[in-house]
Amino acid sequence: MKLNTGPLRKSFGRxxxxxxxxxxxxxxxxxxxxxxxxxALYSMTSILDNKIEKGIEGNLQRVLQTLETTLSxxxxxxxxxSFEGFVGADMKRLLETNDPFEAAQINNDIQRNVNLLNAxxxxxxxxxxxxxxxxxxRYETLLTRDKQPDLSKLPVMAVRGDIxxxxxxxxxxxxxxxxxxxIVRKMGDAEHPLYAYVETNSKVLxxxxxxxxxxxxxxxxxxxxxxxxxxxDKPEWFPDGSVYHDQQRQDYYDFKETAQQGWNxxxxxxxxxxxxxxxxxxxxxxxxxxxxxxxxxxxxxRIWKVVLGPLQxxxxxxxxxxxxxxxxxxxxxxxxxxxxLIDRFNGMQHQIGELILEVEHKVKEQQEIEMEKLMAxxxxxxxxxxxxxxxxxxxxxxxxxxxxxxxLFTKVLKYNLAKSGKIVTLQDEIQSLRDYxxxxxxxxxxxxxxxxxxxxxxxxxxxxxxILQPIVENALYHGLPETGGVIVVSAEDRLDHIxxxxxxxxxxxxxxxxxxxxxxxxDSHQSSGMGIGLNYVVRSLSSFTEGRSKLAITSADPGGxxxxxxxxxxxxxxxRDGAGHEGLGRG
Numbered sequence: 406m407k408l409n410t411g412p413l414r415k416s417f418g419r420x421x422x423x424x425x426x427x428x429x430x431x432x433x434x435x436x437x438x439x440x441x442x443x444x445a446l447y448s449m450t451s452i453l454d455n456k457i458e459k460g461i462e463g464n465l466q467r468v469l470q471t472l473e474t475t476l477s478x479x480x481x482x483x484x485x486x487s488f489e490g491f492v493g494a495d496m497k498r499l500l501e502t503n504d505p506f507e508a509a510q511i512n513n514d515i516q517r518n519v520n521l522l523n524a525x526x527x528x529x530x531x532x533x534x535x536x537x538x539x540x541x542x543r544y545e546t547l548l549t550r551d552k553q554p555d556l557s558k559l560p561v562m563a564v565r566g567d568i569x570x571x572x573x574x575x576x577x578x579x580x581x582x583x584x585x586x587x588i589v590r591k592m593g594d595a596e597h598p599l600y601a602y603v604e605t606n607s608k609v610l611x612x613x614x615x616x617x618x619x620x621x622x623x624x625x626x627x628x629x630x631x632x633x634x635x636x637x638d639k640p641e642w643f644p645d646g647s648v649y650h651d652q653q654r655q656d657y658y659d660f661k662e663t664a665q666q667g668w669n670x671x672x673x674x675x676x677x678x679x680x681x682x683x684x685x686x687x688x689x690x691x692x693x694x695x696x697x698x699x700x701x702x703x704x705x706x707r708i709w710k711v712v713l714g715p716l717q718x719x720x721x722x723x724x725x726x727x728x729x730x731x732x733x734x735x736x737x738x739x740x741x742x743x744x745x746l747i748d749r750f751n752g753m754q755h756q757i758g759e760l761i762l763e764v765e766h767k768v769k770e771q772q773e774i775e776m777e778k779l780m781a782x783x784x785x786x787x788x789x790x791x792x793x794x795x796x797x798x799x800x801x802x803x804x805x806x807x808x809x810x811x812x813l814f815t816k817v818l819k820y821n822l823a824k825s826g827k828i829v830t831l832q833d834e835i836q837s838l839r840d841y842x843x844x845x846x847x848x849x850x851x852x853x854x855x856x857x858x859x860x861x862x863x864x865x866x867x868x869x870x871x872i873l874q875p876i877v878e879n880a881l882y883h884g885l886p887e888t889g890g891v892i893v894v895s896a897e898d899r900l901d902h903i904x905x906x907x908x909x910x911x912x913x914x915x916x917x918x919x920x921x922x923x924x925x926x927x928d929s930h931q932s933s934g935m936g937i938g939l940n941y942v943v944r945s946l947s948s949f950t951e952g953r954s955k956l957a958i959t960s961a962d963p964g965g966x967x968x969x970x971x972x973x974x975x976x977x978x979x980x981r982d983g984a985g986h987e988g989l990g991r992g
Contacts, residue, residue, distance in 0.1 A: 426708055430701045438697050442690055457682070461660055461674055464618055468625075469662045469670050471613050475528060476570055476666075479588040479603050482526055483568065486534070486601035487590060492518045493601070496534065500597065519544045530585060530606035531578045537598030548579040556589050556600060560635055560645065562627070563666040567591040570666065572627055572635035573610055583607040584636070614638070621678035626659075630667035639673075715743035719750055792818065806847065813844040821871050828949065831896065831903075832864035838873045838894065845881060853881065853890035863898050867975050868905075869945040875938025876907045876968050884911030884966055905970040914960040922958065939968075946970065 487493040492515060499511040523532050523546045533545035540553055554577055562572040568591075573584035585604045593599035614625045616638065624638035628649050637643040642654070649671065657673040664670065718735050735747045796811035820837040835857065842855045855877070873894065880892050893908045914922075922939050939956075946954040953973050960966040 427702070430704055430708075431698065433701075435694070435698065435701075438694055442694065457679060461619060461672065462662075465660050465662050465670065465672050468613060468618075468672075469664060472670065473664055473666075475586060475605060475609060475613060476588070478526060478528055479570075479586065479605065480568065482522060482529055482532070482603045483588050483590040483601050485522055486519075486532070486603070487592060492522055493592070496592075496599070500593075500599075516544055519546060528605055528609050530604050531576065532601075532603045535600040535602060537593070537600060538596070549577050550579040551577065554602075556602060559587065559589070562629065562635055562668050563664075565666070572668075576604060576607060577602075578604075578607075581607050584610050586610065619672070619674060621681075622675035624673050626669075626671040626673065628669045628671065630669070632669070635668070715740070715747065719747070722750065722754055810844065810847045813840045813847070816840045817844060817874075821874070827870055828867055829870050830864065831859070831866045831868060831905075834868060834870070834873050835859060835864070835894070837871075838877060841874050842877065852888065853885055853892065855892045855894065858893060858895035860896070860898065863896055863903060866896075866903050866972070868970075868972055869949040872942045872945055872970065873905070873907065875942050879938060880907065880909040880911060880966065884909045884913075886911060901974055903972045903974060905972070906967055908965060908967045910965045913964045913966055914958070919958045919960060923956070942970075946972070950975075 484490055485492050486496075488497045495511050495515045495518065499508060499515065502508050502511065519532060523529055531545065531547045531549065533549070534543040535541075535554070535556065536543055542549060542552060542554075559569075559571040560574050561569055563570045569589045571587040571589065573586060576583055576585045577587075585607065586609065587602065587604035590601040591598065592601060616623045616625070625636075626634060626638070626643055626649060627636040628634055632649045634643045634645055634647045634649055636645070643649060649669075654673060656676055658676060658679055659671055659673050661669055661671045715735075722735055735751060737744045737747060792811055792815050796808055796815065799805075799807035799811060817837060817840050820833075820840075839857075846853070877892060877894070881890075885892070889910075891910050894906075895908075896903060896905045923943070943956050946956060950973055955969075955971040957969045957971075958966065959969070
């Protein structure tokens with residue numbers, strides 16, 4: 406919907422004194438504010454963005470250090486489970502002994518030391534040895550969900566020799582479903598492989614990759630050195646195995662840190678939260694600017710009342726005079742310059758009022774004279790009675806063709822001279838046109854064909870009375886050949902408009918003739934015998950639709966002529982016309 410700014414332009418335009426005053430005060434107040442505000446905005450935005458960026462990078466580095474410390478702790482625990490550690494040394498003795506009694510003693514020592522190692526490291530969870538030769542678990546600290554776990558299927562984050570670091574995966578503990586980090590250390594030899602497995606407890610991942618520490622809407626991403634996603638807080642956006650690229654989310658900023666082992670830690674921060682402080686500062690600045698604007702408007706209003714009040718009073722006096730209200734002299738203002746103008750204005754106001762009354766009286770008398778003259782010139786009842794008498798005589802004498810001719814003439818005459826309905830439906834207009842065409846076919850001895858192509862669903866569209874007959878009549882008198890003449894009357898529904906066309910196969914017109922017909926030049930119409938009726942059609946359409954209709958003529962000389970009428974759709978429910986057709990209103 407288009408905003409109507411006409412009243413604002415009229416009151417506050419640059420061509421008005423009030424507008425000049427308002428714009429000058431507003432400009433003088435806003436220019437310094439805008440200049441200082443722009444500089445402050447640039448500086449504050451740079452400072453805030455730099456502070457936030459450094460804070461996020463610092464937090465991300467701390468998270469990376471914590472995560473590396475956690476993995477290092479897993480490494481230390483697995484080191485104790487190796488053949489060089491205090492638990493692994495017993496494991497090596499167990500594999501080498503053949504004495505059952507000694508083996509039982511070593512079993513007890515290993516189980517006790519594994520439990521002691523697990524209890525002394527608060528961040529560790531499930532621990533066990535996996536015997537690759539016998540394919541069974543040994544010395545597990547908690548129950549596992551699988552007695553023969555396939556450690557090779559765990560997601561690999563980094564590999565260092567015989568040590569494999571695994572990215573977050575579902576814990577192997579039977580009674581928990583949280584993700585954990587883990588490490589697998591390969592031991593033994595090809596004949597008797599042995600694996601030490603250690604994973605973090607269920608709270609480590611949540612504590613290390615805590616999203617709340619940034620104070621913003623954030624989520625983490627772990628990738629290997631090739632950018633393949635190993636873990637994501639948003640698996641629906643970054644599923645495991647997908648490839649991460651910088652700036653993959655338009656609504657998030659991403660920050661990345663790379664660990665010494667080659668894997669990457671990425672954090673995504675919502676842009677909306679990232680710029681929250683800048684927006685807060687902008688809101689404050691906008692409030693200050695708005696306050697300055699209001700103060701400027703109040704000062705302008707004060708000046709308007711003091712300086713321009715008398716001019717506004719003169720405007721009201723002229724408006725009252727134009728609307729023929731009671732003439733009341735303007736009061737004095739106390740300012741000498743304006744009191745002089747007001748005194749002269751009051752005298753002029755009195756003289757203008759008397760002149761207006763005199764002119765109105767003369768105009769009213771002239772209208773009454775013209776109406777009486779018109780009624781004296783045209784008396785439709787006299788014409789109807791005369792034609793009816795002629796029709797009755799023809800019928801009495803058996804002159805059927807004359808009877809039919811007069812019957813059609815009466816119908817056309819009643820339709821064209823009816824007083825009570827200036828607006829009709831398209832169906833009424835087409836019926837009257839059919840009567841007129843039949844009347845012309847009886848009147849002249851040459852043959853012509855008039856065809857109609859009008860959908861029934863648009864027959865109730867409204868239009869001014871007597872607009873098709875002048876167009877068809879113009880084609881009959883000035884366009885059609887002596888034989889084989891064809892006129893096609895068509896109508897088409899185009900959304901909120903109706904397009905009516907009258908086409909003939911006559912000799913056509915030149916561009917100059919078309920321009921004369923549409924120019925409204927009465928002398929040109931009378932000299933050429935063309936366009937008088939079209940001038941009426943144009944004026945009727947313009948009056949009916951308040952300038953929203955259009956009449957166009959296209960022609961080729963020779964090659965026929967097409968007259969197009971474009972009408973907006975209007976309500977058709979307004980009564981009946983005076984000729985007995987379904988019409989509209991009472992003009």
